[in-house]
Amino acid sequence: MFGIVVISRKQVGWAFTGLGSLGAIITAILSYTYAPGVDPEAWNAPEAYRILFWHVPFAWTSFVAYTILFVGSIAWYARRKEWGWRLVATGSDLGLLFGLGVVISGPIWGAAEWGVPWDWGDLRLNTYALLTGVALFIVLSRRSQPDGIDTRDTLSTVGLFGFALVPITALATTLYRERHPGVVIVKSEDSGLDPEISRVLLIGVLSFSLLMIGLSILTELSYRLHAELVELQQRLDEVVH
Amino acid sequence: MDAAKLLSASNLDVYRGNRLVLSNVELSLNEGEVVALVGPNGSGKTTLLESCAGMHRMTSGKVAWRDENGDVRIVRDFEGRRKRLPPMGLTLQKDGICGEETIEERLSTALSISGCAPSSSDLNQMLSAWGLEHRAVDRISQLSGGLRRRLAVLCGLSPAVMSANSRALLLDEPSEGLDESARGLLVNWMRALAAQGHGILIATHDPEMIAASDRIVSVLENGTLSSETQDCLAFAGELPDPCPAIEPNPLASHLRWAFRMEVRNPIDTISRLLPALISLLLIHTFVGEKEILVSGNDFLAALIIAPAFISVLVGPALIKRYAEADCGRWWSALLGPMHRISSSFIGASLILPLPLIYISWLILGDTAPAETSQDVLKSIWIIGLSLIDVAIAAAAVHLLVADLHRSNAAAASLLLLILVWPFIELTDALTIILNDGMTFGLGMEEPFTMILLASLTSVLIWLVAVFLPDV
Numbered sequence: 001m002f003g004i005v006v007i008s009r010k011q012v013g014w015a016f017t018g019l020g021s022l023g024a025i026i027t028a029i030l031s032y033t034y035a036p037g038v039d040p041e042a043w044n045a046p047e048a049y050r051i052l053f054w055h056v057p058f059a060w061t062s063f064v065a066y067t068i069l070f071v072g073s074i075a076w077y078a079r080r081k082e083w084g085w086r087l088v089a090t091g092s093d094l095g096l097l098f099g100l101g102v103v104i105s106g107p108i109w110g111a112a113e114w115g116v117p118w119d120w121g122d123l124r125l126n127t128y129a130l131l132t133g134v135a136l137f138i139v140l141s142r143r144s145q146p147d148g149i150d151t152r153d154t155l156s157t158v159g160l161f162g163f164a165l166v167p168i169t170a171l172a173t174t175l176y177r178e179r180h181p182g183v184v185i186v187k188s189e190d191s192g193l194d195p196e197i198s199r200v201l202l203i204g205v206l207s208f209s210l211l212m213i214g215l216s217i218l219t220e221l222s223y224r225l226h227a228e229l230v231e232l233q234q235r236l237d238e239v240v241h
Numbered sequence: 242m243d244a245a246k247l248l249s250a251s252n253l254d255v256y257r258g259n260r261l262v263l264s265n266v267e268l269s270l271n272e273g274e275v276v277a278l279v280g281p282n283g284s285g286k287t288t289l290l291e292s293c294a295g296m297h298r299m300t301s302g303k304v305a306w307r308d309e310n311g312d313v314r315i316v317r318d319f320e321g322r323r324k325r326l327p328p329m330g331l332t333l334q335k336d337g338i339c340g341e342e343t344i345e346e347r348l349s350t351a352l353s354i355s356g357c358a359p360s361s362s363d364l365n366q367m368l369s370a371w372g373l374e375h376r377a378v379d380r381i382s383q384l385s386g387g388l389r390r391r392l393a394v395l396c397g398l399s400p401a402v403m404s405a406n407s408r409a410l411l412l413d414e415p416s417e418g419l420d421e422s423a424r425g426l427l428v429n430w431m432r433a434l435a436a437q438g439h440g441i442l443i444a445t446h447d448p449e450m451i452a453a454s455d456r457i458v459s460v461l462e463n464g465t466l467s468s469e470t471q472d473c474l475a476f477a478g479e480l481p482d483p484c485p486a487i488e489p490n491p492l493a494s495h496l497r498w499a500f501r502m503e504v505r506n507p508i509d510t511i512s513r514l515l516p517a518l519i520s521l522l523l524i525h526t527f528v529g530e531k532e533i534l535v536s537g538n539d540f541l542a543a544l545i546i547a548p549a550f551i552s553v554l555v556g557p558a559l560i561k562r563y564a565e566a567d568c569g570r571w572w573s574a575l576l577g578p579m580h581r582i583s584s585s586f587i588g589a590s591l592i593l594p595l596p597l598i599y600i601s602w603l604i605l606g607d608t609a610p611a612e613t614s615q616d617v618l619k620s621i622w623i624i625g626l627s628l629i630d631v632a633i634a635a636a637a638v639h640l641l642v643a644d645l646h647r648s649n650a651a652a653a654s655l656l657l658l659i660l661v662w663p664f665i666e667l668t669d670a671l672t673i674i675l676n677d678g679m680t681f682g683l684g685m686e687e688p689f690t691m692i693l694l695a696s697l698t699s700v701l702i703w704l705v706a707v708f709l710p711d712v
Contacts, residue, residue, distance in 0.1 A: 080300070120661065126662075129658065133655040133658045136652070136655055141650075141652075144647055144651065145645050145651070146647070147258065148256065148258030148646075149256045149258070149298065150258075150298065150644070150646065153298065154641070154710065157641065158641070158656065161656065161709060165659050165702065165705065234260070
């Protein structure tokens, strides 16, 4: 009488993606209807701050995606693990998606608040731009290059190249004035955020995290299936020849 | 390794794409033997021959060579170790020659890189034997396919012909594209070289070449080998006498080659200079004195550095030369682990940054007071030198991208984003020079420190781009 419900990985992926997308939309709605305005004396563009309800979750999820890319790059570079390559593929796809979210939403807010869309002296802004560039390079190259050990070796090297350059970026940028506000995910004495703002921000981070998990599962699954398809095609090639 | 063995590959697993082409392969080449690698198309003959030259990554096994002193040198193994090949001869399937070279230069390069110092008459004698003497000073791009192949084969044979020591020669499809007389000459020279104690490994389909070999190694479809010996009845021809030996200096040969190619056809200089000059003229045309005075010295500093910075970001022409007929792979095989390092230097824009930054200052800096102008003229060369470091880092990044099979389809500029940092640091340094004059203190706000940091950043990027791919 108690039947066991078997949920496939694909269904789990779609469920997380759906919930995450819904949460992201709710976050956008709450940012206008629930989150209060900020002190107009302290901010140059008080209304523009609402874009941060998506900007911060984008930054958080892209950071997770780049970490996946980094772990995958190490696994392939050091041991040529097949799962490592799938992580490179998944991490670069999602890193590009969420990284673009950061580097697009950031300048929109920066243009309103600072008067300039980009600050070359800002550490986080430039690090994300650089890593998004690396992710875009890997995504484009995976599509344009023939798949094989040599290509994977080079692209995992590029993945490591991106991460090895982060400290260089840090070295260069710490010499410059930072305009970027402090990290704000939860309320702290430093951030001095209104509880309603913290709540909406937290909903945003959780929603984007769910979206990230869902898309990771689906992307990884699609690459796993693609690898199986390639193997079957190779076997078919052998039979035909 | 047996004293008679010139090279040996053991327990070799090599993938091409996703396919395991060589599986647990054991192969050796002895003094005085000609070994023919045979097998159907795509069976892995070329992969095996090139793996013996250390040109492919392997997932297991190692390749070892005996050097001129009789010591065994592991030239490549599955753990990523790589060393330069001892003096040897190599003919690739696609010749490995850049069309810009002359015939004489190419032969001379192949010999000098393997420690031979032939006289003009030695070169002429060999070219004459292969029917190339009358074209000695012609560019290779002007040769027919058959003559070009003759030259590639001669360059593969000559390091052994001109040497008194036993050497290994690797020839991929050497008879392909040769006429009957050249094929006959090739067989005669191969047999004569074997008689002198040299070892020759050839990948071939040609029955004439197979008949001229002492051992036939078949590459089977499952990536394994089978081997059989035979009595060879081919006639050994007469060879020119060996020439004096010198200490091989492949890096000097590489530098000379690259310099000659650029002097003969300066596409690298032109492709860097043109965008720099256009940007300079556009700045001069559209940015007036008023805008510069209003925007301040940081704006002027960025404008002055921008043209030289643009010139160093352009992809090196060296990469295009490497792509021609596998020329870069030939150099990579012979230079081994030094290839990427050497290429990042000779492919970089080493000359242009200095004159460009002075030209920019002379054109754009007329808003500055005379005293400042004198100070900048005396110190701006340091920024030019730092831009040379940026240029070397940019070339290393381009070379990293060039590793991809279809490098033309890859967006290298995305990885060059990092070089914005040295640019910003140099701009900041020049701004301070314009405001307060040049100082050589080592404080964080001193221009000299900023220039040093720009160079340090470039060196770190270079290290990452040069060493990560080959570790």
